[in-house]
Amino acid sequence: MSAPSAGGASRDGYGSALLRLASDPRVVVLEADLGKSTKSCLFREANPERTVSLGIAEQNMILVAAGMASSGKIPFASTFAIFTERGFEQVRNGVARPGLVVHLCGSHGGIHTGTDGSSAQSIEDLALYRTIPGMTVIHPCDDLSSEELTIQLLDHDKPSYTRTARNKTPRMYDEESCKKLKIGKGSKLREGSDVAIIACGVMVSEAIRAAEELSKDGIGATVVDMHTIKPLDTELIDELVRECKGIVTAEDHSVIGGLGSAVSEHVSYTGGVPIRMVGVTDRFGESGEPGELMDLMGITYRDILDSCNSLLS
Amino acid sequence: MNSADRASDMTTSQLRELALRCRRHIVKMIHAAGAGHPGGSLSAIDIIAALYGNQLRFDANNPGWEDRDRFIMSKGHASPAVYSILFEMGFITEEDMMSFRKLGSVCQGHVDMKWTNGVDFSAGSLGMGLSFGLGCALAARMDSSNRDIWVMVGDGEIQEGQFWEAAMAADFHSVGKLNLIVDRNRIQNDDFVEVQMEVGDVGAKLSSFGWDVMEIDGHDMEQVSQAIQWSSSKTDSPTAIVAHTIKGKGVSFMEDNPSFHGKAPNNGELEIALEELS
Numbered sequence: 001m002s003a004p005s006a007g008g009a010s011r012d013g014y015g016s017a018l019l020r021l022a023s024d025p026r027v028v029v030l031e032a033d034l035g036k037s038t039k040s041c042l043f044r045e046a047n048p049e050r051t052v053s054l055g056i057a058e059q060n061m062i063l064v065a066a067g068m069a070s071s072g073k074i075p076f077a078s079t080f081a082i083f084t085e086r087g088f089e090q091v092r093n094g095v096a097r098p099g100l101v102v103h104l105c106g107s108h109g110g111i112h113t114g115t116d117g118s119s120a121q122s123i124e125d126l127a128l129y130r131t132i133p134g135m136t137v138i139h140p141c142d143d144l145s146s147e148e149l150t151i152q153l154l155d156h157d158k159p160s161y162t163r164t165a166r167n168k169t170p171r172m173y174d175e176e177s178c179k180k181l182k183i184g185k186g187s188k189l190r191e192g193s194d195v196a197i198i199a200c201g202v203m204v205s206e207a208i209r210a211a212e213e214l215s216k217d218g219i220g221a222t223v224v225d226m227h228t229i230k231p232l233d234t235e236l237i238d239e240l241v242r243e244c245k246g247i248v249t250a251e252d253h254s255v256i257g258g259l260g261s262a263v264s265e266h267v268s269y270t271g272g273v274p275i276r277m278v279g280v281t282d283r284f285g286e287s288g289e290p291g292e293l294m295d296l297m298g299i300t301y302r303d304i305l306d307s308c309n310s311l312l313s
Numbered sequence: 314m315n316s317a318d319r320a321s322d323m324t325t326s327q328l329r330e331l332a333l334r335c336r337r338h339i340v341k342m343i344h345a346a347g348a349g350h351p352g353g354s355l356s357a358i359d360i361i362a363a364l365y366g367n368q369l370r371f372d373a374n375n376p377g378w379e380d381r382d383r384f385i386m387s388k389g390h391a392s393p394a395v396y397s398i399l400f401e402m403g404f405i406t407e408e409d410m411m412s413f414r415k416l417g418s419v420c421q422g423h424v425d426m427k428w429t430n431g432v433d434f435s436a437g438s439l440g441m442g443l444s445f446g447l448g449c450a451l452a453a454r455m456d457s458s459n460r461d462i463w464v465m466v467g468d469g470e471i472q473e474g475q476f477w478e479a480a481m482a483a484d485f486h487s488v489g490k491l492n493l494i495v496d497r498n499r500i501q502n503d504d505f506v507e508v509q510m511e512v513g514d515v516g517a518k519l520s521s522f523g524w525d526v527m528e529i530d531g532h533d534m535e536q537v538s539q540a541i542q543w544s545s546s547k548t549d550s551p552t553a554i555v556a557h558t559i560k561g562k563g564v565s566f567m568e569d570n571p572s573f574h575g576k577a578p579n580n581g582e583l584e585i586a587l588e589e590l591s
Contacts, residue, residue: 028455052451052486060444060478067448070426070433072379072456075448089438090475094445098427098435 007171010201011107011164013146015039018076020147021154022047028068030054030077032061038078038107038164058083062090062104069100074154081106081122081163088128095159096132102160103153109139109163110252111285111293112202118284122163126200127257129161130230136160136183137230139251139259141204142171144178145187145227152183163201165252167290170205172225186233192220195308196240196247200226200259202290203250203278203299210304221308232262241272246311248276250304252294255279276307323366325534331401332362332534336563336590338397338410344583346414349422351567352574353467354394356498356531356558363537364463365398368545373403376430380460383449385434387442388467388496389423390575395432396420404431440473442466443493447479450488461545465494469501472510477522484523489548493524496531498560500571516555524553531556563590 019042021027029051035041044051052068054061058079065075084091084106095102111121129137136158140146146164153160172189173181181187189204190211199207204225211221222244224236240247247267249260260277267275280297294300323331335358343349361384365371369382386395393413400410405419412418421428423437434445446464453460466476483491495515499506506512516526525547529536537556544552560574561567564586567578578586 054482057478059475060482063441063444064448067445068452071449071452073452093438094441
């Protein structure tokens, strides 16, 4: 087992970050029999004495993490995104309510997860955790940004949920540019004054592709990697509202409650521009290859393109 | 009170007197709030008095002292029992205690570490405390700290699956500093446990999960003290005290009465209760 080479999945970045964080003796890792999948196994291999295996028992894992956080540790607990949801009330009542700094990671988020089918494809995790007061919600788009944002959690004073993806995604950052990322601050990857595409996770590269297509027709699109869903970078959204004619959001997540909802909620107060949401409409996924599923669910660059065009027409 | 270097210094009769004072606080604060859970507070208080009176290492002037022993009240609705002992030990004032459940009070409806000095866990949702205690015990072991972790759960509470996840994990991780007390008062919110969903031979179940178990009369202060010493001395595996108790113990009309699980006494009932607890 080794850290990934170029262009891994965001879960690989999480694993690499945990390895780097191990130099801080307060850091502990908790697993629920999916360490090989979430990549916390890298930490386990190097630091077995600070890794706690809790078996297939997520509710217990979350409260064990809370107990450790109350005793001076900085726990990083992970499982599949969908199985963190089994412990949602534990996160709400046992972690966030007393303000204990536990960092929870849900890998295999979204329908991009693929052939495992709908039981493994969380399309509601971002919505759920976003409702909890004081909770930070992160969804990086590639391995390098995932590594950087996870490293930053070491000094983060609030509980957090990070969603990573199972499958590889194109790199949006290099070793240098990812260092400029900051939790809570959206990252502008491309600038244009006609439309702003705000995306997260695997949809960021789709947004870039849509922007490239739009430029062929002379339409300028700003693309933002909104890696932090909460707290939302409302300053940046206000700037986009001033500069562009409309906003399209893109996420591998239900359109109910996720990034699109968060952006819309903010703009509903400030007013300004029309918004279109690209995301999973109110339905479950199924087995299939990631690309096939993105086609089926209507979350490809073509869907972003259509939304941009309809918004500008 | 500074109990950083705890020595057993209260006699059995002093512990009984402490528990009696706490019982009076419990019924008074619930009456003042007009709501609360007297039954499970009164069933648990003898054990809690013995723990704070003679066992736990803490410093009321420094509630966050990192090597303090932890008391994790998982059955968080029995918060009046906790507030009564925290008042007796000097963590909170009488005014704090009597503001129980009022807006802005440090004494929230269910015990909450964010609000009250001396509270080590935010409870209110049942079945979570043993997991939290396991986390505290694992952290203590990593830090080579000597602190003991005590968790109290109710018998209705252990219907929650998470409790058994934690029980299994505690055995697997051999956390000898983890001490569990089951307040086996046989009544839960709606009715008797045997009516709602009987939990059966709790001691045998925990034994089969790898725990060392002692069963006691949770109101016999000598048995309670001996069980606490026994549990504290066992450091190779987790230990459980199954305390057979009477819900509402000490107030005749509350004893073994499901309707006083979560109901405040009225003025007349308070008067009778305080007479019986004098």
